[in-house]
Amino acid sequence: MKNILFLLIISSALLSQSVRTDHVTAELVSEFNTIKPGVPFTVALRLEMDEHWHTYWRNAGDSGIPTTIEWNLPPGFEAGNIHWQFPQKIVVEGLSNFAYEEEVFLLVNITPPDIISASEITLNAKADWLVCKIECLPGGADLSLTLPVSDRINEASKWFDDINRTRSLLPIANAPWTVSAEVEEESVTLFLTSEKNEVAYPGDITFFPYTGGIFDNASQQEVSRNENTIRIKLPLEAFRSSEPDTIRGILVSDTGWRGDDSEKAFEISIIPGEQAPISENQNSESLLLILGFAFIGGLILNLMPCVLPVLSLKIMGFVEQANSGKREIYHHGLSFTAGVLVSFWVLAGVLLLLQSGGQKLGWGFQLQEPIFLLVLIILLFLFSLNLFGVFEIGSSLTRLGGGSSKSSGLTGSFISGVTATIVATPCTAPFMGSALGYTLTQPALITMTVFTALALGMASPYLLLSIFPKWLKIIPKPGNWMIAFKQFMGFLLAATIIWLLWVLSAIKGSDGLLLTLMLLLFSSIAAWIYGTWGNISVSTTKRRIATVISLVILLLPGYYLGSTIEQIDFSQSSTSENSSDWENYSNEKVQQYLSEGIPVFIDFTATWCLTCQVNKKVALHNDEVESAFKDAGIKTIIADWTKRDDEITDALASFGRNSVPLYVLYSGKKGEKPVILPEVLTPEIVIDYINQL
Amino acid sequence: MKKTMLFLAVFLLTITFSVSGQKAAIDKAAPDFTLTDSKGETHSLSDFKGKYVVLEWINYDCPFVEKHYDAGNMQKLQETYTGKDIVWLSICSSVDGKQGNFTPEEINKRSEAHGAKFTAYLMDTDGKVGKMYAAKTTPHMYVVNPEGTLVYAGAIDDKASTDKADIKDAKNYVAAALDAAMAGKEIKEKVTKPYGCSVKY
Known part of the structure; x- marks a missing residue:
């Protein structure tokens, strides 16, 4: 009886309202029929377009704008960025768009809190898009999806297969290919070297850049192959808003990057070098x-x-x-x-x-x-x-x-x-x-x-x-x-x-610190009991009892306090202590300053990175250096990576890094590449770099 | 006499071809063109040497163009800068039979309804001038200085959307370029990525 009731709840609550607008039907769909507290799941914005109409990818191409989703979620729920399946290239009269026709699922990971008191949860989102055939119409819809909360194992919904298929269309970060790039006057050439000496299988290849306004999207991308290298020549836009300093985007193959019927999209992020493409020999040399x-x-x-x-x-x-x-x-x-x-x-x-x-x-x-x-x-x-x-x-x-x-x-x-x-x-x-x-x-x-x-x-x-x-x-x-x-x-x-306690307090605040210190007290009591009555000078029975007691004192509070600490929602930015001269990082802000020609210094840092902290105290938050920054009109920005942050991870990747510290100085002049400072700083080094601007 | 005429004809043809084969590029001489406006008059870019010229690619049925005209933003820009002796040419490259390709009567009716303040609305019905300038979107904006050099190409502002509410917080690139150039300063953003509907070639 209870089960039937449960099923009834599911079938009634699961219904999400699909919204029909001009040329587009939109709805929110989940891979599962229920929400299990603490277990992340994927929700998709499903757009179904009328025949020959299309909506856009993250870079729309020559015209159009990307679809956006603005979430309004219950407290404790978090939504990630859109994971975009690879688009198709639609060329009309010499102009090219990166878009989706027929049907698309834009995937977003939702992380629910560990404890949910409500019996059902409604996820709300406002989706906006531009739909075009040849003419265009802006569209949008307020969407919602209600799902029951359950502790049972998540049950696949009717959309599970579609969402799973879409996952296979997302770009992969690693493939058995080495990619490098070379910039010429009016083009960029990508060199793809197969580690398996196998250049035949990727079939037809198309590059889709993440940033618009750099590459000439409509012109033919020339692909040529020899023994173990594929060359792709990408013509540059005659009117380009910036130079190809970092080439980020996806390479789409019509057969797959890891053999037939494997993943078709491969994400790349490379800083072009002037040197010739890496041949087998040079490769091993630079590897050495x-x-x-x-x-x-x-x-x-x-x-x-x-x-x-x-x-x-x-x-x-x-x-x-x-x-x-x-x-x-x-x-x-x-x-x-x-x-x-x-x-x-x-x-x-x-x-x-x-x-x-x-x-x-x-x-x-x-x-x-x-x-x-x-x-x-x-x-x-x-x-x-x-x-x-x-x-x-x-x-x-x-x-x-x-x-x-x-x-x-x-x-x-x-x-x-x-x-x-x-x-x-x-x-x-x-x-x-x-x-x-x-x-x-x-x-x-x-x-x-x-x-x-x-x-x-x-x-x-x-x-x-x-x-x-x-x-x-x-x-x-x-x-x-x-x-x-x-x-x-x-x-x-x-x-x-x-040091580690300080890092923890940056993530979980003073409450988290307090609970951790309590936990340390219990640990020390456990250690003391074990040390006093658990050593070999004591009889075996006593020793066993002491061991059990000390384990209980260690593990029981450890479990309870640990899970309490885990749940502390400490969202205050750890950089708030910084003086007002240092702004928090956002890519948009940096681009904004650079577009205005303002020089920018970015400090990629984390509380847990000691080198970063030493540099900060010694060389960055130093009166002399700070006034030098001010005099040179340099905006100082701090990118704090203490907690997970996808935007900062992306920014690090654009400099070919995946670790901190990283110090970057932009001159603010158009087309000039940013300078990367050494990992160990002194005030003199920083001032030298500032003077060189 | 006949010979001279033939020579002249060939000479003129050569010039015409060399001009129409040109492509616009930033900081280079803006290629000349001649088009007829919705009132039946012809205009050449070279007629306006000595003045700043703004080129605006237009399509009244595109939602991005509607955004700026319905909000009065484009008209305000046109009024401000034509008031400073700048020439404003709105160019429509929608070819025959495509969206935005209207009869002159329809154009004049719509322009009047919008209260447009451009110098002229030029009809590029074969898309040649659009392609010469690599115009991609409506709107797509260009600024030519009094020496005839192309000094700005790109978006109208930095908020790529069809939402009128975005205009007030947007940074207008065309105004920034004109203000800087007229004050004798360097234009900071000479090229930006245009946004809008595709030009209907």
Whole structure:
């Protein structure tokens, strides 16, 4: 009976009102029949056009304007940007449009809050479009979609297949092709190199730019092929509003980019170079160079302020092992290296996977997740308590005493490798920015190779030490001094925790900070109980009870407080503390200033990026520098990437980067390329750049 | 005598061809053209040397043109700048049988109803002048300076929409270009991406 009632509710509530306007029928449709709290789902604006009428893509082409959706959602619901399936090119009398005929689904991801008290939810949206055949009519509709809320597994709606098919028409970010570009007087040539030496299969290719007014849309795009390269010559617009500094858009193949019947649209974002197209040889050469940079970058990572304290764990390990056997030290070195390697691979793999799933993420993305931060803070806190001697894990007591335990020691080395990597990611060291950015445009295999070099670079000092343990001879014999040393390292770790707490407070506010500190209190009680009654000097039964109690004290509040912190909706911008001279980033604003010829400086930053914070304090928010900015009439803009932000991720990508810090200075003069400043700044460097304008 | 006539004819033809084959480009001499207006008079661009000339591609049935005429925005611009001794030529390149291609009577009726203040409404019924200037949309705006150089090409303003409410917050590129040029300053945006309906070639 209950089920039937439920079905009735679904069938009555699911109806969305389709709106018929001149030449267009519009409606909102969902992939699911219900909304499950906390589970994102896709809603589409479905437009059905009369025969021969069309509505427009994100870049309409020579005329027309793109369809827009303005959402009005219940509190806690969030809508993403439109995901546009690739358009068709419609040419009429020498003018060209990028548009959709017949039927189109414009996809938008909706994220509902974790808790919904209402039994049904209505999503409202105002859609506006221009529909044209040869003549044009502006159109629009107020649309709504009501769906019941349910905790059950989402059930596919009748639109599920259509929405899924549309997903396969969205551009993919990675394909087994290397793309480069060269700018000539009146054209741009794209060079596509197949990694499989296979140039036949993409069939006919068309480029659709994201920005209008640069390329001559109506002229023929000449495509030629030789052994392993496809050239596409794109004529430039005679009257162009800007030069092709960055080429962003999609390449559409009529067969697919990964073989027959694979994805047909491939998203590219490249900064044209003057150099000749990358041939096989040059490619491997520049790859070698990049690998070298990545290795050195990894090495330098060890000295970055965010990694140093964590490495204290590792240094501790070496001190402890200094007097063990040669073989054992070697094994520890290998475990640590493995820990670093595996975690770099996992991070890079997850990043690639999420990116190919259409998520806009960059390096350091894990610190944009509050739950991840929380777990990391607690873990490091427990580590530091361990160093202070509040509790010992397993047989580490005996290890300190001079003996050694193989298995737990090796796991420890592995874990310290993992921790070091996770904390290291946000500290994009110099050299690493370009190496990481390079991977953006590369296929997965090369990306993984670059990350491997990075990992090896970071682990190399320890690996070398463990291969040549003689170098460790200078370390004195173990004794009481080691306990003091260990405790000192605990303070360094505490410093890292302060930094992470600050990052968390930037994402979740002072409430989140308070709850986290409470959680740390519980963690310390748990550690204390375990340390006092759970060590090996106590009887087995007592020890077991103490272990269970301390786990309960750690995990229960951890679960409740953790989920409460997760739900805190802290939307206040973390940049509000900045002085009024610094404006918050928006692409529109930057373009506005540039179109007025005003020079612009952009600081791409994040709270969790220590390099960024040091630069900010030392070189940017410095009176001398700020007055130099003012005197030169430069607008200073801050792009804060602490939380996920698709617009900023896109902007970083347009400079070939996927990490912060990045400092960009636009002269404001037409056609002049922006200057990218070094990742490590001093006031003198910044002022030098300002004077060069 | 006959020979001289033949020579002259060939000479003139050559000039005509070389002119009509020209393409407009920014900061270059604006190619000359001759068209008939809705009142039956002919005008050449070269007639107006020594004055600023605004070229406005027009199609009264296009919603983007309607936006600016229904709101009185285009007329206000025309009035302001023709008042400053600027020549304003509205050009319709809708070819025969396409939207926006009207009889002269219909044009004059509509222009009067709108209270249009242009110098002349020129009929480019074969689309030649439109293609010479690579006019893509209605409206698509151009500014020629007194030396005959093309100094602006692009949109009327920076709010690509059909919504009249957008006009008051929009930055008008044509006004900005004319004001800057007449004050002897550099025009900041010489080329912008035009928006509107396609020109009905």
